[in-house]
Amino acid sequence: MSRSLVFLLYPGFQILDHTGPLAAFDAANHFAPGSYRMQHVSRDGGALASYAGLEVVTESFEAAASPDTLIISGGSGIDQALACPATQAFVRRHGQTCRRLASVCSGAFLLASLGMLDGLRATTHWRRTTEFQRRFPAVQLEVDRIYVREGRLWTSAGITAGIDLALALIAEDLGETIARQVARQLVVYYRRPGGQTQHSELLALGGEQGRFADLMDFIRRNLERPLTVEELADQACMSARHFARVFREEMGETPARAVERLRVEAASNALASGYGSLKAVARQCGFVDTERMRRAFMRWRGVPPAALKQAARSHATA
Numbered sequence: 001m002s003r004s005l006v007f008l009l010y011p012g013f014q015i016l017d018h019t020g021p022l023a024a025f026d027a028a029n030h031f032a033p034g035s036y037r038m039q040h041v042s043r044d045g046g047a048l049a050s051y052a053g054l055e056v057v058t059e060s061f062e063a064a065a066s067p068d069t070l071i072i073s074g075g076s077g078i079d080q081a082l083a084c085p086a087t088q089a090f091v092r093r094h095g096q097t098c099r100r101l102a103s104v105c106s107g108a109f110l111l112a113s114l115g116m117l118d119g120l121r122a123t124t125h126w127r128r129t130t131e132f133q134r135r136f137p138a139v140q141l142e143v144d145r146i147y148v149r150e151g152r153l154w155t156s157a158g159i160t161a162g163i164d165l166a167l168a169l170i171a172e173d174l175g176e177t178i179a180r181q182v183a184r185q186l187v188v189y190y191r192r193p194g195g196q197t198q199h200s201e202l203l204a205l206g207g208e209q210g211r212f213a214d215l216m217d218f219i220r221r222n223l224e225r226p227l228t229v230e231e232l233a234d235q236a237c238m239s240a241r242h243f244a245r246v247f248r249e250e251m252g253e254t255p256a257r258a259v260e261r262l263r264v265e266a267a268s269n270a271l272a273s274g275y276g277s278l279k280a281v282a283r284q285c286g287f288v289d290t291e292r293m294r295r296a297f298m299r300w301r302g303v304p305p306a307a308l309k310q311a312a313r314s315h316a317t318a
Contacts, residue, residue, distance in 0.1 A: 005038045006067035012077020015050040017104040024166035027182045043086050051076045061090045067098045074105025105158030112136040120150040125158030223286045227259050264300045271308040
């Protein structure tokens with residue numbers, strides 16, 4: 001069975017929002033020949049420039065096939081697409097008849113502007129969540145999800161999360177075995193479950209350009225070590241007392257709590273991906289033993305790590 005995939009593009013689309021899913025479906029055709037027929041469409045057709053300047057040759061809306069799945073890419077040009085009556089009409093018309101309707105990154109803005117996400121759960125790139133919530137309060141935005149499925153409507157976060165979305169769609173169509181083969185072909189380390197966090201807690205702890213950005217990166221790369229205040233102060237070239245005071249003022253956390261928070265994040269991602277036993281994850285993330293990891297999870301997540309591991313196992317079975 002061959003399924004028609006129509007990718008909706010517009011001037012200023014994000015190239016990886018498009019080519020990431022495209023590569024996944026192309027790889028699926030390698031393992032299951034003829035599974036997908038892919039078409040790139042835009043309002044006027046012809047060569048269409050992405051935000052990065054790379055062009056994709058598209059066909060016009062009039063030449064578009066009736067899609068089994070319509071996928072709307074994200075990008076900085078989404079506001080131009082929102083203001084285009086022809087684009088709105090195209091999505092409204094095919095969105096009512098296609099089997100699946102999906103968006104990557106800010107492509108969710110187009111679906112939301114047409115009321116297609118009202119009362120439903122959805123997600124988008126974490127940098128645009130505040131704007132999305134302000135503009136579309138009727139949508140139940142999941143601000144920290146890689147992708148969200150609501151029946152036949154699928155939305156994903158940005159950039160590489162489009163690959164996760166595509167893998168989930170492939171798994172639904174062709175089965176988990178093909179999806180895993182595609183992930184391996186793309187050199188994706190693992191197929192992330194949709195509920196995994198979009199971005200690191202490092203961004204919440206002081207941002208990418210703050211005084212302690214390099215230190216936070218050091219912590220993340222060395223979670224298996226004890227990471228005492230003295231060691232962290234030495235990395236920051238400060239006395240331990242001065243470091244502890246300045247760190248808390250700038251980061252809003254004590255050094256010890258920040259380290260624990262990052263350990264919980266790393267362990268959560270490892271467990272969600274199905275990596276290792278509880279004991280192995282606890283050791284890798286610097287908790288020493290599973291009981292200390294359990295107490296940390298209860299403080300930060302309100303659930304024990306065993307619950308995440310069970311959820312990942314259930315997801316893989318499903």
